[in-house]
Amino acid sequence: MSAFLQHTFDGLVSGAFLALLALGLSVIFGMLRVVNFAHGAFYMLGAVGAYLLLTEFGVPFWWALLIVPLALGVLGMGVERALVHPLARLDPLYNFLLTFGLTLVLQDLVKMRYGTQSSPYGTPALLVGTVDFGLFDFPAYRVFVLVFAVVACVAVWWLLGHTRIGMVVRAATERPELTRALGIDVGRWVTPVFGFGIALAGLAGVLAAPMRAVNPLMGADLVIVVFAVVVIGGLGSIFGSVAAGFGIGLVQAWGESYLDRWPIVAQTSVFVIMAIVLLWRPAGLFGREEAPA
Amino acid sequence: MRKPSLVRAATGAPRWVRWTLLAAGLAVAVWLPNGLYAAVAVDILCWALFAVAVDLLLGFTGLLSFGHAAFWGTSAYASGLVAIHAGVPFPVAVLAGALAAAALAVPIGYLAVRRTGIYFAMVTLAFAQLIYYVANNQRGLTGGENGLQSVPRELFGLDLTDAYYFYYAALPIVLLGLWAAWRIVNSPFGRVLVGIRDNPARARALGYPVHRYKLLAFVLSAFLAGLGGGLFAMAHRFVTLDTLHWTTSGKAVVMVVLGGIGTLWGGVLGAGLLVRLEDWLSFAGFESVGLVTGGLFVVVVLVFRRGLWGTAADLLRRRFHLRR
Numbered sequence: 001m002s003a004f005l006q007h008t009f010d011g012l013v014s015g016a017f018l019a020l021l022a023l024g025l026s027v028i029f030g031m032l033r034v035v036n037f038a039h040g041a042f043y044m045l046g047a048v049g050a051y052l053l054l055t056e057f058g059v060p061f062w063w064a065l066l067i068v069p070l071a072l073g074v075l076g077m078g079v080e081r082a083l084v085h086p087l088a089r090l091d092p093l094y095n096f097l098l099t100f101g102l103t104l105v106l107q108d109l110v111k112m113r114y115g116t117q118s119s120p121y122g123t124p125a126l127l128v129g130t131v132d133f134g135l136f137d138f139p140a141y142r143v144f145v146l147v148f149a150v151v152a153c154v155a156v157w158w159l160l161g162h163t164r165i166g167m168v169v170r171a172a173t174e175r176p177e178l179t180r181a182l183g184i185d186v187g188r189w190v191t192p193v194f195g196f197g198i199a200l201a202g203l204a205g206v207l208a209a210p211m212r213a214v215n216p217l218m219g220a221d222l223v224i225v226v227f228a229v230v231v232i233g234g235l236g237s238i239f240g241s242v243a244a245g246f247g248i249g250l251v252q253a254w255g256e257s258y259l260d261r262w263p264i265v266a267q268t269s270v271f272v273i274m275a276i277v278l279l280w281r282p283a284g285l286f287g288r289e290e291a292p293a
Numbered sequence: 294m295r296k297p298s299l300v301r302a303a304t305g306a307p308r309w310v311r312w313t314l315l316a317a318g319l320a321v322a323v324w325l326p327n328g329l330y331a332a333v334a335v336d337i338l339c340w341a342l343f344a345v346a347v348d349l350l351l352g353f354t355g356l357l358s359f360g361h362a363a364f365w366g367t368s369a370y371a372s373g374l375v376a377i378h379a380g381v382p383f384p385v386a387v388l389a390g391a392l393a394a395a396a397l398a399v400p401i402g403y404l405a406v407r408r409t410g411i412y413f414a415m416v417t418l419a420f421a422q423l424i425y426y427v428a429n430n431q432r433g434l435t436g437g438e439n440g441l442q443s444v445p446r447e448l449f450g451l452d453l454t455d456a457y458y459f460y461y462a463a464l465p466i467v468l469l470g471l472w473a474a475w476r477i478v479n480s481p482f483g484r485v486l487v488g489i490r491d492n493p494a495r496a497r498a499l500g501y502p503v504h505r506y507k508l509l510a511f512v513l514s515a516f517l518a519g520l521g522g523g524l525f526a527m528a529h530r531f532v533t534l535d536t537l538h539w540t541t542s543g544k545a546v547v548m549v550v551l552g553g554i555g556t557l558w559g560g561v562l563g564a565g566l567l568v569r570l571e572d573w574l575s576f577a578g579f580e581s582v583g584l585v586t587g588g589l590f591v592v593v594v595l596v597f598r599r600g601l602w603g604t605a606a607d608l609l610r611r612r613f614h615l616r617r
Contacts, residue, residue, distance in 0.1 A: 033411075035411045035414070083591065083595065086595060087595070091410075092411045093357050093410065093414065094594055094598065096357070096359075096411055097357075097546065098590075098595070100543050100587075101586075101587040101588070101589075101590030103587065104583035104584070104587025104588075104590070105588050105591065108583040108584035108587065109581075109584060111583075112580075112581050112584070220539075221539075224418055224422045227418060227419055228415075228419040228422075231408075231412065231415055231419065235412065263430065264426060267426045268426050268427065271419050271422065271426075272423070274419055278407055278408070279404065282408055
């Protein structure tokens with residue numbers, strides 16, 4: 001039983017990363033119709049940023065958790081203005097391709113400066129050790145990540161549900177033409193929303209730094225898993241992305257532990273689930289079928 | 294929002310222009326290994342076929358496959374394995390590889406064509422990654438990280454060890470593949486594909502089984518990409534996991550966009566330029582190839598979307614006052 005709880009907990013933690021990334025991707029897609037291929041690269045920049053702040057300037061984890069997402073959010077807004085915006089009226093494929101090119105550039109820039117080997121990033125002193133839950137104990141840092149990610153997801157959900165910007169995002173996601181027709185200037189919100197999505201990716205990166213190897217390619221394959229997650233949850237569906245993120249995290253962790261003789265099962269389960277979902281509900285579990293464009 | 298069409302209908306340039314271009318293209322193809330390292334020339338051949346296969350889907354069916362490495366790489370492994378274990382002439386091994394790629398494209402395409410546009414790109418990408426993990430896992434078959442070593446290159450006892458001679462052995466296969474792509478695009482089937490691309494609802498209303506057409510286009514494209522991938526395996530005599538990685542899919546798309554989406558021959562041009570550029574960069578000792586290709590791609594997408602062939606064709610049209 002305690003082994004099962006252990007695997008479940010690990011699954012929820014890795015699901016938290018998937019959920020945070022899928023959430024940012026969905027928020028950006030909802031408002032801009034942009035599938036941001038560079039989302040994994042920004043996640044990587046988050047981790048590398050935290051690492052740099054610590055090694056070059058001695059800035060501890062807690063400050064990095066604040067500074068890095070803010071800096072990446074600003075960078076994201078710049079990227080939106082300079083690169084994404086000029087393509088806004090064209091086929092969304094062009095923005096997908098643009099962010100693919102951007103991914104190669106960002107990865108190689110980091111690679112040029114810091115090489116490809118992984119760098120360790122210590123666990124913040126406050127969170128070393130384990131938390132005892134009576135029957136079982138979990139590493140304190142992972143508990144923190146899980147709680148933090150859940151709080152972040154709930155906060156975003158609340159923002160979208162109860163604030164003006166949330167109303168605009170939801171309206172623009174569901175009925176873009178009508179939203180414009182009602183005189184709401186959707187364009188004004190586009191840049192900050194893109195920056196916000198990037199900041200979420202950066203936040204996930206900072207959270208990952210003490211747990212996962214920090215290197216230029218850490219986001220490269222992850223972003224494809226996240227794509228599969230949002231296809232399962234329904235791209236643009238906030239709830240779907242988060243639920244699918246945690247769900248896939250759980251499935252992968254259980255697969256890794258109970259089918260450990262076939263590691264391939266855990267690696268590919270997300271894609272197999274995606275295939276099944278496509279057969280059964282092509283728009284994703286929580287997505288709505290879009291009008292054919 | 295009306296989307297600007299990715300391509301215009303092909304309206305014929307004057308007959309003599311087309312024949313001159315074809316003759317010039319063939320002349321360049323025959324001369325190429327004399328002007329470049331033969332090994333680079335062979336790479337250009339393989340990638341050209343890959344790029345044209347991607348454009349067949351992207352430019353003429355309106356489907357951006359971002360997972361075509363699955364077919365290129367699967368064929369590379371399958372051709373390599375057939376060559377190693379069956380010792381057949383290399384074109385047979387390449388054909389077997391392309392057939393394997395086409396067979397793999399049936400289930401992937403069946404699932405992927407249920408989504409369009411950007412979703413299609415994500416779904417194909419995800420399935421390609423699935424194939425990548427499987428290949429990485431089946432070390433007994435694929436050699437895992439070490440790759441598939443010493444692929445033989447047999448052709449009725451002919452000595453093809455020199456890349457220069459292999460180029461001329463591979464050229465007919467590539468030309469055949471390019472001709473097939475041209476035939477597909479300029480057939481009634483190709484017209485239906487363009488119709489589906491421009492207005493799927495109308496195509497459906499006219500009674501065309503849209504999904505089935507898309508699936509067939511997907512499988513044909515995978516077959517052509519497979520031909521290129523199989524030749525690539527023969528050319529290098531080994532196969533690595535890189536052939537299945539998503540950056541490989543992306544590279545083919547870069548070539549298409551660089552050459553011009555929906556121009557068919559633009560992909561050949563894009564392949565030539567990109568392979569040459571990468572070779573030149575690595576020769577100059579510059580390791581961050583992605584920085585250059587990625588940056589180039591960003592610029593092309595932003596300001597030069599019609600690509601080289603598309604821009605040239607436009608100038609030509611204006612010169613001859615052709616309708617678009």
